Amino acid sequence: MRFTATDVFDYYKPSKCVRRVALRARDVPEQETDTSFMNLLRNLGLAHEAEHLASLAGVVSVAKGDPEDRERRTLEAIRSGAAVVFQPRFRVGVSLGGEPCELVGEPDFLVRAPGGAGYFVRDSKLARNVLSSRHEGIQRQLQVYGLLFERAVGKPPAGLEVHAGTGDIVRVAYDGDAAVLASLDEQRRMRAASPDLYEPVGWTKCKGCGYEARCASEARAAEDVALLTTVNLERARELHARGIGKIGQIAAAVDDPAHHDYFWTGKKKPVHKSFVAGLLRSAEAYLSKADIPIAAPALPSASHFAMFDLEGLPPYIDDLEKVYLWGLKVFGQRPSGYLPAQAGMGADGDREGWFAFLGVAERLLAEYGSDLPFVHWSNHEKDKVRKYVERYGDPAGVAARVLENLVDLLSVTKASVVTPLPSYGLKTLEGHVGFRRRLTEANGAWSIASYIEATECDDPVARERIVGQILAYNEEDLDATWAVLQWLQRLPA
Numbered sequence: 046m047r048f049t050a051t052d053v054f055d056y057y058k059p060s061k062c063v064r065r066v067a068l069r070a071r072d073v074p075e076q077e078t079d080t081s082f083m084n085l086l087r088n089l090g091l092a093h094e095a096e097h098l099a100s101l102a103g104v105v106s107v108a109k110g111d112p113e114d115r116e117r118r119t120l121e122a123i124r125s126g127a128a129v130v131f132q133p134r135f136r137v138g139v140s141l142g143g144e145p146c147e148l149v150g151e152p153d154f155l156v157r158a159p160g161g162a163g164y165f166v167r168d169s170k171l172a173r174n175v176l177s178s179r180h181e182g183i184q185r186q187l188q189v190y191g192l193l194f195e196r197a198v199g200k201p202p203a204g205l206e207v208h209a210g211t212g213d214i215v216r217v218a219y220d221g222d223a224a225v226l227a228s229l230d231e232q233r234r235m236r237a238a239s240p241d242l243y244e245p246v247g248w249t250k251c252k253g254c255g256y257e258a259r260c261a262s263e264a265r266a267a268e269d270v271a272l273l274t275t276v277n278l279e280r281a282r283e284l285h286a287r288g289i290g291k292i293g294q295i296a297a298a299v300d301d302p303a304h305h306d307y308f309w310t311g312k313k314k315p316v317h318k319s320f321v322a323g324l325l326r327s328a329e330a331y332l333s334k335a336d337i338p339i340a341a342p343a344l345p346s347a348s349h350f351a352m353f354d355l356e357g358l359p360p361y362i363d364d365l366e367k368v369y370l371w372g373l374k375v376f377g378q379r380p381s382g383y384l385p386a387q388a389g390m391g392a393d394g395d396r397e398g399w400f401a402f403l404g405v406a407e408r409l410l411a412e413y414g415s416d417l418p419f420v421h422w423s424n425h426e427k428d429k430v431r432k433y434v435e436r437y438g439d440p441a442g443v444a445a446r447v448l449e450n451l452v453d454l455l456s457v458t459k460a461s462v463v464t465p466l467p468s469y470g471l472k473t474l475e476g477h478v479g480f481r482r483r484l485t486e487a488n489g490a491w492s493i494a495s496y497i498e499a500t501e502c503d504d505p506v507a508r509e510r511i512v513g514q515i516l517a518y519n520e521e522d523l524d525a526t527w528a529v530l531q532w533l534q535r536l537p538a
Contacts, residue, residue, distance in 0.1 A: 046141065046147070046233070047147045047149070048189075050148075050190055050193070052232065053182055053185040053228075053232065056235060057182030058182060058253075059252060059254055060251070060254075062251075063242055064243075067236060067240045068256055070236035070237075073256070080494075081491060084494070085497055093208075093210065097153075097208045098154075101128075101129045105127040105130050107131065107134065108132035112134060115134040119135065122155075123198060126157065128156075129155065131154060133155050134149070135150050135196075136197075139229070141229055142233055152168050153168045153169045154167040155194075162203060163203035164202055164203055165203050165205070165206050167214070168187060168206075168207055172210055174209075189225060189229070190205065192226070204216055205217040210360075245269070246260050246269065247278055267290070268293060269281070270284045270289065272292065272467050273292060273331060275324050283307075284298075287304055287307065292331050299325065329463075330464055336465070338537055338538075341461070342457050342460075342461040347416070348377050349413045349417060350375070350418050351417055352375075352376060352420050352527050353371075353372070353420060354372045354522040354526065355425070356492045356496070359493070362493065362497070366432070369496050370398075370515060371385070371398060371402035375409060376527045386401035399436070403444060406443050407443045410443070410447075417450060420530060422454055422471045427451055454533075455469060461536065462533070471522070471526065472525075474529055475529060478529055479532075480528035483521065484514070498511055499512050
């Protein structure tokens, strides 16, 4: 058996899944998951590492050469007291579950502790909050590096560290030899698990996994309960544990005395638990392949609606969480054209983009009335407007009026209708209501990667072409949001 320190991510990326570990252990082919966004993250990660490397003195690099030579030179550099060892390599033998195992790892840095008292094992990561549960895989990987160092050098490392996306050096406590071996043994057991082990599919859980298409296809063929929007991962596992694995079994199971305690509450006058009504509606919609209206859409009565969508950089790419495009477009009796407010490419570009947005919003409020609804999808736009008010202010009170007039169409949709779809994502729902995109391959990750490409492009013509594609994608988001709003307005009472 052979483990590398990065194998721990088989379980954690893109989300916790034992089945993925078992499938990979059997070399089951995966779908292509490489995208321009993933390439961007890789390049950013390499640049982050290179920047840190350039800040260190007395570096001995063992990054190149055949594996055995690198392992030998790593130990030589440690014995000679090198200030920093770049890209060391360790290989040791351990026993897992009574089986011999070769364990290999290549941390980014070994940094000599003050006074020469050992070495810190340090890895560069784009993650900004490496101690959160979301980044448990990073912490596990560092633990494996700690074990490798201890076994190869003969004593524990001075500590484990992460050079985080913030630039800070974050300390991770080393759990020790026995704890890391127990963790690796758990990984070994996951490898040995059946590839047919049940794992609920999930719209966000499975995105980016190499087995996403495979598992989704199997779930659809089985009409698995996890396909329902009202069934989260925990609920799916609970239902399966009760033998309720198919959507078609739900209605009968609710009235089955064997499951009374799960679906009902109250002794004298039992009533359904709060989740049951939504579960039954969702199952009915899926099986009938039809929408089930449940309430009149809570939409403002207006002759015009401004669709609102923004494109921005997440915190692990940009410290500011910069919004590089604020998109607006009015629909109704007197529709407007597409009205993008773009951040500039210079040092003050973020602020320029914000005030350009305020200028567009102010003109729309003046032309269409102070009660013009600004319709967006999910909380993202509201959160960003509030953040930018804190960052740059709202001198004329325009952002305050926009915030008062915001309409979250995702929340309205969820409260109004149950669909037979596996997700309430805009790109899922828009096709359901008949909207068709021209830019079928574009999405939020593509937009981010394209924007980074534009900022690094020295050719103004090529940059303008890239930005034009981003604008076209953003406008299609606005058109799709309007299509869903019109569909909601047409729903039967």
